[in-house]
Amino acid sequence: MDFSLSDTQQMLRDTAARLIRERYGFEARAKILASADGFSREMWATFAELGLLGVELPEELGGIGGSFQDLAIVLEAFGRGMVVEPFIPTVVLGAGLLRAAGSEAQKSELLPRLAEGRLFLAFAHGEPRSRYSLTHVTATATGGADGYTLDGAKAVVLGGDCADVLIVSARTAGKPDSRDGLSLFLVERGAPGLKIRGYSTVDGTRAAEVTLAGVRVPRSALLGPEGGAFPFIQQALDRGIAALCSEAVGNMQALNEVTLDYLKTRTQFGVPIGSFQVLQHHMVDMYIAQEQARSMAILAADRADSPDAPARTKAISAAKVQIGRSGRFVGQWAIQLHGGIGTTMEYSAGHYFKRLTAIDRTFGDADFHLSRFATLDAA
Amino acid sequence: MDFSLSDTQQMLRDTAARLIRERYGFEARAKILASADGFSREMWATFAELGLLGVELPEELGGIGGSFQDLAIVLEAFGRGMVVEPFIPTVVLGAGLLRAAGSEAQKSELLPRLAEGRLFLAFAHGEPRSRYSLTHVTATATGGADGYTLDGAKAVVLGGDCADVLIVSARTAGKPDSRDGLSLFLVERGAPGLKIRGYSTVDGTRAAEVTLAGVRVPRSALLGPEGGAFPFIQQALDRGIAALCSEAVGNMQALNEVTLDYLKTRTQFGVPIGSFQVLQHHMVDMYIAQEQARSMAILAADRADSPDAPARTKAISAAKVQIGRSGRFVGQWAIQLHGGIGTTMEYSAGHYFKRLTAIDRTFGDADFHLSRFATLDAA
């Protein structure tokens, strides 16, 4: 048992922390949000330069050959900065799926570009009626040896707005809610029949509604085995959840610091409001919520790449429940302790709160994962 | 809309309050608990003298012809006193069932005795595996024109310990969980084959496990229509719940008063502990919980005898949820605010807490009724 950081991890932590501190302050982020893309391509190039896009990639593909735990260190720092660039869609989901399911040709074509910051990916899986279900896929892929035709609609595709290549899940067989018959396809932006409607999300990141109407892709666009994509999809989303957990911990810790600082400096009735016992106890409970969340984020990062799917999934669901509940508690109380100022755009607390709220809505909320955990447990 | 008390209600309130104040103090109650029966027959005689046993009964049967709301006034006072005599089993459930389902002969034989304090009743309905289900009855009654033979087991029969007559539910037809085929029977204490194992409950009232092995009863022991007892059972338990709600409000209010008094008089660190803001806010929330519970107890009493079963049942379930949640909150926090002293037998707070806990376990807990309410609502 060892909770200490490796040398690589310490290096990554320091690098990411310095970047956020020096170039991703509240004002800088506000400018990025107000830009045309809603994120910064320049910042993305900096991520590439610093090696943050290739943490998990092998050296021969331009990476540093690290683990998911190494990546989690970066994500925690990004949580503190509320980084809006499409890091989870591209690096955690996209690169993760390519590494797990891709052919050598697919990997060697795409992953070096990704490590260099020249490729955005997005995972187009959820559908308008799927809510948080992993298997409710009604998009279809027909054809075979000479390529496929894709039809369907994909909902709230994170990073879908700017993705160069979409990884689209579609049915080559099976009933709408079956685990069998799911396949993944690489679809280039600009493919005829592909429509991407981009938009901001409430927390300032970007997403898209995607429709596919007779989109033709070659046989080589198939990612992984035809009809056998479910385990890859499940693992990709488990990785996505683990990433959100680490990000949420950075977010919560920063929000707690801002709130604690406010309690110490804001005076009312002639004393700092942090001298009121009720506010002190809420702050203590927010700190405990953060530490409990941190423990579960560590677990999630440890398990994210485990091949033991049932155990992994159970740990990941447990972590998402804890993150959802802690994030809700910390977020709501941070606003309450701030009073009016916490509800304004000009102050960081409300933005952290929105991001924590969005994280709970992403890849299954606390109730969904509590139920999944309970079902796995009873099984 | 009118929340004021009628003259009868004011009279009942004053009578019951005086009785509790003068003769049912904490010490007096402790003596009653320590007695052989676990309750006071003398006290029961006093209830009879004061007319409290016949509030709902028509004058010709020895009552005062009042409503359930009138009875609720008495129950609230009894909640304050934590009265352990089998009032709900005898007066609310037993007399209620007799009035609703009984023949003129049954009523005129039993109800005057009951009003005079010479008859204890109990409703033997729940079974070892029924939990809170109203229809899970596996006890059977076979026979017909020349009488019935009863077989089965009844669980946690409130007041079963001292009942002179048990009202036993049994199947004359139908599957174990069906609404159809349920019948009620009057079974005299001492009937051959009837075994009553009495015991104390955690809150100091009395109950019994009842087994029936070939118990013979005459045809005239049938209470209400053969096979058609379900509506009577449902209404009886709705009345029982409404009674518990009123009792719980008296209980909560007394417990809050005791706790508030403790906060004002107990000093630590040189000041009354009620000067600590965290304890103040908990006390405020306990007060709010009590008032919300009071509102729902008023609703439950208003609806207890309504013939509109779906609307009644929904209101009763809502009330039981509120009572369960408020009672749990008030009870747990009352102990916490008291500290050690609240956990001792010598002090009233712990006894109120136990009674509130027992009330949540009786006739369906908050979760059971939340689910019932939600199901009725979606229907």
Place this chain on the structure above:
Amino acid sequence: MDLNYTPEELAFADEVRQWVRAHLPPETRERVLHHKRLGKEEQVEWQRRLHARGWGGPRWPKEYGGPGWNSVQQHLFDEVLSEEGAPPALPFGLSMIGPVLMAFGSQAQKDYYLPRILRQDDWWCQGFSEPGSGSDLASLRMKAELDGGEWVLNGQKTWTTLGQHANMIFLLARTDPAAKKQQGISMLLADMSTPGITLRPIITVDGEHEVNEVFFDNVRVPKENLVGAPGMGWSYAKFLLSHERTNIARIGRSKSELTRLKRIATEETADGVPLIQTPGFREKIAAVEIELMALELTNLRMIAAERAGQAPGAEANMLKIKGSEIQQTLTELMMEAVGPYALPYNPEAREPGWHGEPIGPEYAAPLGPDYFNYRKVTIYGGSNEIQRNILAKAVLGL
């Protein structure tokens, strides 16, 4: 004891309902029920229609143009209007400065301002909070100095709701710098177009412009714009805040929001089952519905006590606490109900004239922002922590 309304009360409610259905513009109703933005003109027009019917000031006494209703009628009126999707009444004139002027204003102020409030000739806003004084109003620093026949105002106000629409402001300022905290504060009225007043929007995290900062730089207002006596502003403000409690539980509105939640939970599905039939979510809806039932009865008990001549004391603060918690739970459940579709930010969809294609279900657009917006209801009008302090002291004697 009788929990039912009398036939007369039911007939009254029915009369109100029929009238509202006949006179509330359908597009206004639609916007209110679907949480789209309301235009200023729309709001003014509705108040004028109410006033024309004699219902412009449902809590006002007859002598000032009110209908002279009792507390049950006032409650029923609120309920029906909420259920029918009428725009919520603006409190600033009707329930804030109006009652203060009735109680403490000069005859001239009453004669001039009160009819204008009923007709919505003036849109009032409030100037109490300052950047340094949130819950602690007594620490305010805005100054008003008498110079010739005029008060000269200097300072800053904040959290001024809908100040962008207002032409009048009532405010607290320190007129006697030597006096101790609460003393030396006076209440003044100012025309928003007076030179020296500037307004800066505060954009809240939901992206909306609802509140403002208001700056006063040597703003000169007539001497007559003082309300009542100098130095009494603090006690008038307390009087005002106790009036603002009216309808603070917002039960009628929460009931219509509960209906909306159920409608959404009927549309939304998880694994093909409507959320409203899914254990878990179904029970969460039931839990808030029961809380709301209880609060409605608690409110009715207080209304009955009020009609019986018992002025509600600080117990009424529990209506604020529970009422605001219920409002927040409802917005949270609606956001939860749409799952991932709580994420898209689509403010255009809330514009009165927008007819674009929605992102996800058509009801989704306001749900995320409303959840963020409604965090305010446990903060404004005295945070719930302040409400508990008051209850602890006034009701429990702690």
Place this chain on the structure above:
Amino acid sequence: MDLNYTPEELAFADEVRQWVRAHLPPETRERVLHHKRLGKEEQVEWQRRLHARGWGGPRWPKEYGGPGWNSVQQHLFDEVLSEEGAPPALPFGLSMIGPVLMAFGSQAQKDYYLPRILRQDDWWCQGFSEPGSGSDLASLRMKAELDGGEWVLNGQKTWTTLGQHANMIFLLARTDPAAKKQQGISMLLADMSTPGITLRPIITVDGEHEVNEVFFDNVRVPKENLVGAPGMGWSYAKFLLSHERTNIARIGRSKSELTRLKRIATEETADGVPLIQTPGFREKIAAVEIELMALELTNLRMIAAERAGQAPGAEANMLKIKGSEIQQTLTELMMEAVGPYALPYNPEAREPGWHGEPIGPEYAAPLGPDYFNYRKVTIYGGSNEIQRNILAKAVLGL
């Protein structure tokens, strides 16, 4: 970072497990796991067996007869013993007065008392709380006056856990009445059989006799029974309470209680479905299981920090807060699980030798009483409110 135990650590845990399985009397194990009462002899016998194996003081240093384990080994030892149903270690000697004597006792006290603690020759109890001083220990009033070669004790102690079994008590008394609150308090040891000491049971609401009042009426104890220096009792007590935090989260025990809850929820049914498969109850179990997983990891993080030489500060108080809340939730869910069978009160069923017919399921008898009993865990050892005060001050700087 590696969340797995090392092979050496796993081998250690396995060694402990095998030994416990071979040496824990099955009937003791049964009673612990089913929440029946443990006899005094049974408790003593278990401690002696542990001691014979060299494991009598798992946190004690080698020089005083401990095994000299690191924090991970200590944690694993606690875990395994909890899981295997060993009687919980009595804290009074091992984790309370023992460490105080090691740090501050005279050589004679160490030589005499420490081995006796490991062998359980003495059963110690604690005399800190007084009727007037719960959380506020500094306000205590018990007096100790030096008279010749002896201290004369007068006063009253309360909440003395298992005092009915004890032959020795350590206590705080005021030796200098002139000194200010915390000063003037000393720590003393007394033989419970000294004339003038009387014990009165306190029966708690669950009907059990676990705590006592202890009265001192001119009780004379030798001068040598003073611990350390006079007037230093307050700081020794703080030292002691910080040691008592060890294993305060009681995670091993909560894990075995979770297993017990799941077993009960598998037996119990609602409408024929086992509770553990019923949505609602299933999710309640899952929620506490996740809380416990998180707390276990939080605890391991602190243990790792401790092994790395960082003494855990007040952050450890969060283990007490969360750990006690989880224990209470578990007792509450077990009580809920049995529904109406939480009502019968059947204390005989908890007696070691009882073999009567249970009322309802055989596991039901302790569930109601345990729920009532466990309210204490958020009260004793510094209530959770006090823990939050400490965290606010020491960790957050508020």
